[in-house]
Amino acid sequence: MSHKNKSIYVGVDVGASRTKVAVLDSDKNMIGHAIRKSGTDFQQTAEICLASALEMAGVAADKITSTISTGYGRKNVSFTNSTKTEIGCHAKGAYHYFPMAITVLDIGGQDNKVIRLDDRGRRLNFKMNRKCAAGTGAFLEEMSLRLDIPLEEMDALARESTGMVELGSFCTVFSATEVLEKIRQGKKVPDIVKGLFFSVIKRVLEMDIMSGKVVMTGGVVAHNPYLVEMVREISKMDVSTPEYPQLAGAVGASLFAMED
Amino acid sequence: MSDEKKADRRQFASGKILKKIMADHFYELDEASRTGSRKVAWCTSVGPAELLRGMGFLVYFPENHGAMLGSTRMSTEVIPSANAIGYSPDICSYLTSDIGAYLQKKTPLKAAYNIESVPKPDVLVFNTNQCRDVKDWFNWYAEEFKAPVMGVHTHRELGDIKGYQISDIAKQIEELVPGLEKVTGKKFDMDQFKEAVEFSRRTSELWRACLESASAIPSPWTFFDATIHMGPAVVARGTKEAVEYYEILLAELQDRIKNKVGAIENEKHRIYWDGMPVWGKLRSLSEQFVSLNTCVVASTYCNSWIFDQLDPKDPFGSMGRAYLELFIVRDEDFKEKYMRDCFEKYKFTGIIFHDAKTCPNNSNNRYGLPERLSRHFGIPQLTINGDLNDLRCYSEEQAKTNIEAFIEQLDERA
Numbered sequence: 001m002s003h004k005n006k007s008i009y010v011g012v013d014v015g016a017s018r019t020k021v022a023v024l025d026s027d028k029n030m031i032g033h034a035i036r037k038s039g040t041d042f043q044q045t046a047e048i049c050l051a052s053a054l055e056m057a058g059v060a061a062d063k064i065t066s067t068i069s070t071g072y073g074r075k076n077v078s079f080t081n082s083t084k085t086e087i088g089c090h091a092k093g094a095y096h097y098f099p100m101a102i103t104v105l106d107i108g109g110q111d112n113k114v115i116r117l118d119d120r121g122r123r124l125n126f127k128m129n130r131k132c133a134a135g136t137g138a139f140l141e142e143m144s145l146r147l148d149i150p151l152e153e154m155d156a157l158a159r160e161s162t163g164m165v166e167l168g169s170f171c172t173v174f175s176a177t178e179v180l181e182k183i184r185q186g187k188k189v190p191d192i193v194k195g196l197f198f199s200v201i202k203r204v205l206e207m208d209i210m211s212g213k214v215v216m217t218g219g220v221v222a223h224n225p226y227l228v229e230m231v232r233e234i235s236k237m238d239v240s241t242p243e244y245p246q247l248a249g250a251v252g253a254s255l256f257a258m259e260d
Numbered sequence: 261m262s263d264e265k266k267a268d269r270r271q272f273a274s275g276k277i278l279k280k281i282m283a284d285h286f287y288e289l290d291e292a293s294r295t296g297s298r299k300v301a302w303c304t305s306v307g308p309a310e311l312l313r314g315m316g317f318l319v320y321f322p323e324n325h326g327a328m329l330g331s332t333r334m335s336t337e338v339i340p341s342a343n344a345i346g347y348s349p350d351i352c353s354y355l356t357s358d359i360g361a362y363l364q365k366k367t368p369l370k371a372a373y374n375i376e377s378v379p380k381p382d383v384l385v386f387n388t389n390q391c392r393d394v395k396d397w398f399n400w401y402a403e404e405f406k407a408p409v410m411g412v413h414t415h416r417e418l419g420d421i422k423g424y425q426i427s428d429i430a431k432q433i434e435e436l437v438p439g440l441e442k443v444t445g446k447k448f449d450m451d452q453f454k455e456a457v458e459f460s461r462r463t464s465e466l467w468r469a470c471l472e473s474a475s476a477i478p479s480p481w482t483f484f485d486a487t488i489h490m491g492p493a494v495v496a497r498g499t500k501e502a503v504e505y506y507e508i509l510l511a512e513l514q515d516r517i518k519n520k521v522g523a524i525e526n527e528k529h530r531i532y533w534d535g536m537p538v539w540g541k542l543r544s545l546s547e548q549f550v551s552l553n554t555c556v557v558a559s560t561y562c563n564s565w566i567f568d569q570l571d572p573k574d575p576f577g578s579m580g581r582a583y584l585e586l587f588i589v590r591d592e593d594f595k596e597k598y599m600r601d602c603f604e605k606y607k608f609t610g611i612i613f614h615d616a617k618t619c620p621n622n623s624n625n626r627y628g629l630p631e632r633l634s635r636h637f638g639i640p641q642l643t644i645n646g647d648l649n650d651l652r653c654y655s656e657e658q659a660k661t662n663i664e665a666f667i668e669q670l671d672e673r674a
Contacts (some may be wrong), residue, residue, distance in 0.1 A: 126669070
């Protein structure tokens with residue numbers, strides 16, 4: 001394989017929900033990647049994820065030139081050379097795919113971020129969600145349990161909606177009560193699920209002003225691509241995602257490893 | 261890993277004197293409370309302390325006790341007791357910590373000084389210049405201790421200060437005298453009052469000079485150092501001891517400047533902190549900034565105990581002015597201009613706002629100020645969510661990640 005004589009760079013993104021690893025060659029091609037539940041042993045999960053990504057890339061661990069870890073568990077990764085915040089890494093990863101002035105909307109399992117970058121990829125501003133689950137994957141997970149709908153079925157259900165139900169509350173618990181009220185009123189499940197998606201989007205869009213192209217990243221976007229279409233429709237902006245939205249942070253970390 | 265680097269926090273030799281002043285302050289109050297040897301007045305931290313000292317009271321500041329409850333992290337375990345008797349988790353967590361601790365018969369004074377409880381007040385005197393919460397706080401204790409409570413009601417959201425507003429506050433302070441005379445049983449002595457005002461003014465001048473020493477590059481100290489060393493400016497202003505303490509501290513700071521000794525090794529970034537400290541996380545935040553080669557050089561908070569308008573020639577009038585011209589009393593335009601002036605003085609490269617959940621009056625990020633200042637200066641700003649005392653409102657991981665990302669952002673610009 002052509003990358004065998006090239007330097008190998010690894011990014012490990014230990015998120016609150018999932019651990020992601022991206023392996024890049026020196027031409028910035030992603031030659032391996034893996035995603036696992038982070039679980040309770042971040043170090044072990046990172047090692048398993050790395051082994052899987054390296055196997056896909058067809059390279060041995062001793063061929064790695066440099067590794068950067070990011071995410072909530074970034075400091076639990078023993079084999080990393082250095083760490084960067086997930087804010088920096090998502091920005092770097094998103095700019096790699098869309099090298100222009102962009103606003104990154106990252107919707108993760110337990111947090112979300114809005115990061116504005118200039119046309120050179122430098123951060124102008126960033127905001128993370130405040131200390132609650134509104135607008136994050138955790139909100140959809142909670143609602144999936146309440147409604148007894150598997151998470152992986154929500155995207156398709158939302159697309160079936162013909163009359164979206166609007167939910168008004170900031171709070172996940174209050175939203176759950178609102179959902180119960182809608183069920184009692186006989187609202188259709190697809191309309192409720194679309195309402196949940198809309199709630200996530202509203203929480204993110206109200207965090208900051210969007211400018212330039214909008215790039216959506218994160219696991220919630222990866223598993224629910226309808227969210228991207230909804231943001232495009234609501235914001236009337238140019239909205240895109242990288243091929244693997246969930247890996248944007250890990251790719252960003254690999255790119256930092258290249259500069260390290 | 262940048263954040264893992266061992267933090268090298270330079271200590272101050274004057275710290276020993278600071279500890280003695282604070283210890284003596286509490287021992288003296290405790291002795292007076294137990295024996296009745298002197299009258300004890302409770303006073304809000306920016307209340308009319310000079311008048312109380314001038315009338316011979318020992319002065320106790322519950323907010324200082326609140327900060328101790330926060331820094332020892334006792335606050336989060338005692339706040340629920342105050343919530344349970346009707347004081348909302350959304351109001352001042354100094355109030356809820358302090359009342360909660362009293363209800364649970366706990367105090368950080370026990371571990372620090374082997375003192376069993378806060379001193380019993382003979383009178384409680386507030387000034388609402390900070391907020392209304394202090395009045396409610398003092399009213400609760402007045403009922404509990406069956407002690408008289410009195411205070412000054414200050415105008416709010418002020419732009420230019422008018423003469424009639426100063427006269428009003430001066431008059432309100434003067435009108436406290438007859439009530440206080442009843443408590444002391446002694447006639448008000450103008451000379452003693454003027455002496456307290458003079459000591460307080462001198463303390464303020466020195467405290468200002470100490471704070472402004474941070475305009476040096478590298479800065480000889482940090483906001484975190486100042487939050488500790490401001491103790492005497494709060495609890496001992498109006499005394500000779502406070503004046504002598506700040507003369508020593510200032511000399512130490514000037515010595516550092518002369519020898520180019522920075523508080524942070526390789527000071528790379530300079531930050532302005534707006535809002536309250538997160539008392540329970542002071543050390544860990546301080547160490548994080550050290551590890552990021554970043555000096556928090558100045559703050560609105562520590563500047564709030566500068567009262568150099570005080571003038572013994574016009575003690576009531578100058579107190580009226582000093583306690584009315586405070587940052588916290590002023591309108592948004594004044595605050596913006598004030599911070600612009602600070603930018604010129606301290607040459608910071610980023611601003612961090614602490615949005616304290618239970619202290620709206622000290623959270624200046626809520627009306628667009630961060631965005632306006634960022635646009636004006638062309639420097640980045642960050643808001644972290646937290647609280648002064650209630651750590652239930654603070655996500656340490658999220659705050660520290662935000663700070664680390666903010667410094668990464670400054671690195672990109674460097």
